[in-house]
Amino acid sequence: MIYGHIIGQNIMEIILKLIHYLSIFAAGGIGVGGAVIQSIYTKANKIPEPHLGKAFKVLGIIGLISIIILWISGLTLVNLIYGSFSIHWAFHMKLFGALIVLAASAFGNFHLHASSKNQTAPNTILMKRIASIGRIGLVAALLGAAIAFS
Numbered sequence: 463m464i465y466g467h468i469i470g471q472n473i474m475e476i477i478l479k480l481i482h483y484l485s486i487f488a489a490g491g492i493g494v495g496g497a498v499i500q501s502i503y504t505k506a507n508k509i510p511e512p513h514l515g516k517a518f519k520v521l522g523i524i525g526l527i528s529i530i531i532l533w534i535s536g537l538t539l540v541n542l543i544y545g546s547f548s549i550h551w552a553f554h555m556k557l558f559g560a561l562i563v564l565a566a567s568a569f570g571n572f573h574l575h576a577s578s579k580n581q582t583a584p585n586t587i588l589m590k591r592i593a594s595i596g597r598i599g600l601v602a603a604l605l606g607a608a609i610a611f612s
């Protein structure tokens with residue numbers, strides 16, 4: 463890997479892992495924060511005010527970007543450290559979890575975008591289900607990482 467030789471494989475691995483962990487932090491934080499606010503509004507049977515709806519959209523986009531960065535840094539780490547995907551069975555469980563997280567985030571963003579374009583309120587039940595599926599994916603990815611890299 464050409465850039466590994468330029469700045470040293472170790473430095474590259476450290477930088478990529480830092481980016482990987484920061485994006486887990488961002489994606490996880492947004493997932494939890496968004497879910498807490500959503501559940502308070504659902505329990506009160508209220509629709510979030512327009513400015514809060516906008517905040518949800520921005521959080522959704524930041525969440526999606528951080529998951530894409532997680533995938534890019536993860537793929538680069540696989541290439542740098544292992545050179546192939548035949549790492550451990552749990553690593554494939556991790557990738558499946560990470561795919562669920564990516565799909566849930568992309569679908570959630572798509573729904574928020576379509577609702578604001580049609581000037582309709584997002585479907586709170588659908589958004590709640592998407593968030594739960596995303597959380598299951600995150601737990602699977604973390605469990606897979608814990609087993610594969612221990």
Ligand code: HEM
Pocket residue numbers: 482486532533535536537539540543557559560563599600603604607608611612
């Ligand atoms: C939701 C998605 C993801 C989460 C929560 C996650 C979590 C983690 C965690 C916690 C570690 C540290 C493991 C340790 O050192 O014990 C890690 C390392 C790593 N992850 Fe991810 N990750 C995700 C997505 C990905 C993806 C999509 C890939 C590859 C396509 C990937 C590849 C890697 C690699 C290669 C390492 C370094 C392992 C090593 O040090 O040997 N990750 N990840």
